[in-house]
Amino acid sequence: MPSGPTPVIDLSQVTKIYGHGEGEVRALRGIDLRINAGEFVAVMGPSGSGKSTCMNILGCLDTPSGGSYKFLGVPVGNMSPDQRALLRRNHLGFVFQGFNLLSRTTALENVELPLVYRHVPKEQRRALARKALQEVGLAGRESHVPSQLSGGQQQRVAIARAIVTQPQVLFADEPTGNLDTATSIEIMKLLTSLNEQRGITIAMVTHEPDIAAWTRRIVRFRDGHIESDQVNEPVREL
Amino acid sequence: MFGNAIILALREIRRNVLRSTLTILGIVIGVGAVITMVTIGEGATAQVQADIQKLGSNLLQVFRGQGFGGGGGARQSAPPFSMDDVEAIKNEISGVRTVAPTIGTGAQAIYGNSNWSTQVQGTDDQYISVRDWPLASGRNFSESELRAGAAVCILGATVQRELFGGEDPLGANIRLGKLSCQVIGTLSSKGQSGFGQDQDDLVVVPLRTMQRRMVGNADVNSIMVSARDGVSTEKVQADIESLMRERRKIRPGADPDFNVRDLKEISSAMTQTTRVLTSLLAAVAAVSLLVGGVGIMNIMLVSVTERTREIGTRLAVGAMARDVLLQFLIEAVTLAAFGGIIGIALGLTAGALATHAFNVPFVLNPGIVMLSFAFSAAVGIIFGYFPARRAAQLDPIEALRHE
Numbered sequence: 186m187p188s189g190p191t192p193v194i195d196l197s198q199v200t201k202i203y204g205h206g207e208g209e210v211r212a213l214r215g216i217d218l219r220i221n222a223g224e225f226v227a228v229m230g231p232s233g234s235g236k237s238t239c240m241n242i243l244g245c246l247d248t249p250s251g252g253s254y255k256f257l258g259v260p261v262g263n264m265s266p267d268q269r270a271l272l273r274r275n276h277l278g279f280v281f282q283g284f285n286l287l288s289r290t291t292a293l294e295n296v297e298l299p300l301v302y303r304h305v306p307k308e309q310r311r312a313l314a315r316k317a318l319q320e321v322g323l324a325g326r327e328s329h330v331p332s333q334l335s336g337g338q339q340q341r342v343a344i345a346r347a348i349v350t351q352p353q354v355l356f357a358d359e360p361t362g363n364l365d366t367a368t369s370i371e372i373m374k375l376l377t378s379l380n381e382q383r384g385i386t387i388a389m390v391t392h393e394p395d396i397a398a399w400t401r402r403i404v405r406f407r408d409g410h411i412e413s414d415q416v417n418e419p420v421r422e423l
Numbered sequence: 424m425f426g427n428a429i430i431l432a433l434r435e436i437r438r439n440v441l442r443s444t445l446t447i448l449g450i451v452i453g454v455g456a457v458i459t460m461v462t463i464g465e466g467a468t469a470q471v472q473a474d475i476q477k478l479g480s481n482l483l484q485v486f487r488g489q490g491f492g493g494g495g496g497a498r499q500s501a502p503p504f505s506m507d508d509v510e511a512i513k514n515e516i517s518g519v520r521t522v523a524p525t526i527g528t529g530a531q532a533i534y535g536n537s538n539w540s541t542q543v544q545g546t547d548d549q550y551i552s553v554r555d556w557p558l559a560s561g562r563n564f565s566e567s568e569l570r571a572g573a574a575v576c577i578l579g580a581t582v583q584r585e586l587f588g589g590e591d592p593l594g595a596n597i598r599l600g601k602l603s604c605q606v607i608g609t610l611s612s613k614g615q616s617g618f619g620q621d622q623d624d625l626v627v628v629p630l631r632t633m634q635r636r637m638v639g640n641a642d643v644n645s646i647m648v649s650a651r652d653g654v655s656t657e658k659v660q661a662d663i664e665s666l667m668r669e670r671r672k673i674r675p676g677a678d679p680d681f682n683v684r685d686l687k688e689i690s691s692a693m694t695q696t697t698r699v700l701t702s703l704l705a706a707v708a709a710v711s712l713l714v715g716g717v718g719i720m721n722i723m724l725v726s727v728t729e730r731t732r733e734i735g736t737r738l739a740v741g742a743m744a745r746d747v748l749l750q751f752l753i754e755a756v757t758l759a760a761f762g763g764i765i766g767i768a769l770g771l772t773a774g775a776l777a778t779h780a781f782n783v784p785f786v787l788n789p790g791i792v793m794l795s796f797a798f799s800a801a802v803g804i805i806f807g808y809f810p811a812r813r814a815a816q817l818d819p820i821e822a823l824r825h826e
Contacts, residue, residue, distance in 0.1 A: 246739065246819045274741025285736040285823065289438060299740040301427055345739065418439045 191258045193353055193354050193386050194220040194243060199252035212238040215252065220388060222353070225380040225419070227397035228390045230406030232395075236238060237358070239406065240390050244277060244356045245269040255354065274302055277346030282359035284332040284339045286346075292318060293327040296345045296386035303350065317345040337368035344375060348385065355379070357389040361396050373399040377419065425753075432754040435726075436761070441453060443758060446722040449715025450762025450802065451769060454795045456708035458770025459777060461791045464701025466774075471694045473784075474615075481520070481650035482553065482661055482683045485512070485667065497509035508670060512646060516662045518654035524643040526633050532626055533598040534586040541582050542625045543599055543742040545633020546647075551577075551650040553612070561593050561608025564629050572631030574604035580612035580623035599626060602636045615782065650775035656685050715762065718807035723755050724811035734814050735822025748815035755807020756800055763799030767792055784799035 201213040206237045230236040242245035242254060245261060246269075254262045261272060273279075278299075287294045296314035305313070308391060318327060321341040331339050347355050357376065361369035377399055378403055379385050389400065397403050398420045405412045436443045444647045484522045487501040506524065513522040526545040532539060546551070551557065559576065570574050576599065583592055592606045615623040634641050650659045673679050726736070734747055771787070778785040 230664055233771065241820050244739075246823075267745075270738065270743040272740055273739065277741075279739045281736075281739075281823065283732075285732060286738075299738070300744060302737075302741045302743075350741075 192219040192221045192222065192255075193224075193257060194218065194388070195255040195258075196239075196243075196249075197217065197253050197255075199239075199242065199249045199254060201235070201242065201247070202250045210413050211409055213242075213249070216409075216411060217412075217413065220354075220386060222386055223380070224402060225377070225387045225400045226389065226402045226404060227400040227417075228388060228391060228406065229394075229397055230412070231392070234406035234411040236390055236406040240356060240358060240388065241356075243388060244279060245272050256313055274285035274299065275350070276353045278350065278355040280343050280347050280355065280357040280360045282362035284331070284336075284343045284363070286339055286342055288332065289330055289351070291324060291328050291330055292334065292342045292345075293362075295331070296349050298346060299350045312347070313349055317349040318342070319361050320348070321345045335368075336364050338370055340364065340368075341375065344372075344379070348379060348383070352385065354386045354388060357387060359390055359392070361391070361393070366395075369396060377421075404416055425749075428750050429757060430751060435754055436758060442722065443761075447715070447758050447762030448717055448763070449718040450712060450759055450799050451766040452767025453708060453710075453714075454763050454799050455716045455769040455773060456711055457705050457788035458767055458791065460704040460708050461701060461771040461788060462771065462774025462786065463777050463781065463783070463785040464697060465788055466611030466781070468694055468701070469786050470783040471690055471697060480656070480731050481652065481656050481659075482555075482686045483648040483650065483656060483663065484686060485648065485663060486682055486684065487680070487682065501542065502682075503612040503640075503644060505641065505643060505645055506673075508667070509643060509646055510592055511666060511670060512648060512663060514664060515530050515686045516659060518651050518659045518662075520649045520651045521552050522649075523547055523553040523646075523647045524630055525550070525647060526630065526638060526642065526644045527637055528633070530600040530626075530637070531598075532582055532586060534592075534595065537586045539582055539585040541579075543633065543637065544625050545628045545630045545637070546627060547630050550627060550647070551698045553647045555649075556613060557611050559609045559611040560701065561606070563608065569629045569631065572629055572635050574602060574632060574636070575607045576604045577610060577627040578606055579625040579627075581621055582624060582626055582647070583609050588787055599628070600637060602628075602632070604628060604632070643819040656687065660685055688747040698819065702728040709798070712802060715799075716759070716802035718804060719755055719758055719762075720806035720810060723725065723751060723811070725811050726754075727751065727814040730814075731817060731822045731825040734817050735819050738817070739823060744815040747817075748811045751811035751814045752804065754805050755811065756803035759799045759803025759807070760796070762795045764766040765793055766799065770795075 196216050196218040199213055199216045201214055203210040206369040216239060226340070227320070228236045228240060229388070238247070242249050244265070248264070249262050252262070253260055256272065259271065264272065264298070281285045287298070287304065293311070293314050296317050300313060315327060318324060320354065321336060321344050323341050323345065326338065330343070359371050362375070364372060373396060376387055376389070380387050391397050398417065401417055401419055403417050404414045447593045475602070485504070504524070509522055513519060528543050530541065530543045532541050547569055551563060558577070559580070563577070567573070576597070578592055586592070586597060587595070592609060595606050596603055597629060599607060610627070615621055628683065648659065648663065650656050660683050664679070667681055667683070668679055672806050724726065737747060775785050
């Protein structure tokens with residue numbers, strides 16, 4: 186075993202099989218992956234390569250069929266749905282391609298949502314959410330509802346929602362998939378600064394090489410295997 | 424968490440006002456119907472109970488013929504009573520306070536230009552005592568008036584109003600059919616009977632006056648008997664029955680050609696009937712409350728489907744299954760409780776209007792109001808549970824992907 190600090194994420198020989206018998210689909214065929222604190226990783230691969238399945242397992246939204254997954258050294262493979270919910274609540278943040286903001290709910294309240302489930306008192310919740318919105322450059326937009334915000338602004342709200350709980354890892358699933366190039370760059374700059382300034386570990390799924398180029402490490406999936414795992418010199422501008 | 428869930432539920436309800444309104448309509452109608460029915464029922468019951476008081480205490484009535492409200496034929500063919508029967512009841516049966524013979528007939532009452540069709544009761548000075556019916560003004564019949572069959576009368580409140588308006592009737596002469604008689608007294612108002620009759624619509628004349636000058640015979644149609652306080656009316660009733668069988672020579676086992684009614688018994692039977700009817704109506708109304716519950720379940724299921732992505736997002740940011748369950752359950756209960764409150768307001772309003780229209784007292788029953796509210800909230804929990812559980816059991820990945 187290699188020495189050094191405990192990795193945030195430690196997958197060893199993880200498999201995932203959907204269905205059984207004839208219709209069995211082997212989405213993951215033995216994945217070994219470690220992500221250390223402070224990394225910024227892009228997960229790439231064609232559709233059906235297993236990258237989304239892998240991300241769902243990493244995000245504790247799904248459980249592996251075999252192998253072991255340790256989060257901060259704690260095995261999470263056999264956790265109950267509620268235990269996984271607690272893990273997500275306390276350690277993880279999510280950003281989705283489709284933003285997944287609650288409609289007809291203000292930006293501030295959207296950002297407060299994870300804190301509600303952490304039972305943070307209202308005043309403190311407000312203050313933390315305001316601060317997170319400020320951090321993503323949306324000060325002054327607190328009372329706007331998603332339909333009053335541009336796509337890029339909506340994704341910033343979603344990022345604020347993901348970081349308001351100070352998570353160990355931020356999972357981003359095609360965060361720029363619905364955005365134009367200029368806006369995508371803004372979002373990537375924001376994620377980069379969160380990674381570098383705040384030290385948040387980020388794992389991001391993307392199929393765009395331009396977007397992956399912003400990260401420090403690129404993991405490529407193919408047919409349920411990791412095809413390559415390379416260090417990347419991140420770009421700063423496009 | 425609870426407070427948050429309620430705020431969330433209220434926001435969700437406000438977001439879709441029309442749908443929420445339609446959703447709770449079933450509960451509103453159900454609760455409203457229950458409250459209305461019970462309010463009317465309670466009012467009717469209270470009315471009947473008040474009527475028992477009005478009838479006079481421990482009142483028994485001896486009628487010719489058989490049966491309740493007896494078939495006219497039987498009553499006609501059965502021989503009438505005589506003053507001897509009245510005396511016999513008064514003297515031979517213990518526990519009798521007073522006895523009043525009566526003869527009733529319809530007549531046109533005329534005073535000046537006023538004309539009123541009413542009921543004339545021929546009886547004696549014991550009548551107002553038997554019926555526990557104080558005079559409002561004037562005096563009762565005197566011995567000599569009764570003996571002589573004098574042309575005097577006492578007016579019921581309705582007749583007084585119709586003939587005299589605000590004028591003082593005492594000493595005036597009115598005509599009852601062909602008989603002209605002087606008003607010597609007026610009765611206080613008794614209001615409607617439990618049978619919906621205006622009890623004040625009558626004129627009382629001495630028995631003999633009635634017999635000689637109006638009907639032309641010496642018969643007595645019915646006998647009113649008032650039992651002494653503390654004496655069982657059942658006992659007096661049975662005694663009168665056996666006495667009258669003997670006097671009217673009815674063989675043991677044969678059907679009598681008269682009947683003795685305890686009016687209190689009839690009233691309590693009516694109270695009972697009213698209660699049963701109220702319960703039945705309320706039960707039917709409660710069924711509509713259940714139907715309302717199905718409406719809530721239906722809309723909650725639609726809502727869960729529509730908000731699948733929202734549920735996925737909530738699960739992703741750390742909501743547990745029970746948080747989602749609670750959220751949807753509270754939403755259903757809040758909806759149902761709203762329906763309950765509106766239904767209660769509606770039911771009480773309808774009940775107040777209906778009791779006013781039916782002329783019965785408005786009785787607010789806090790028990791049934793609380794019960795209806797609790798029941799509608801329970802309907803929310805029961806019918807909200809299934810959709811809420813469905814929401815809570817969603818798979819976060821599929822829910823997030825849901826379009």
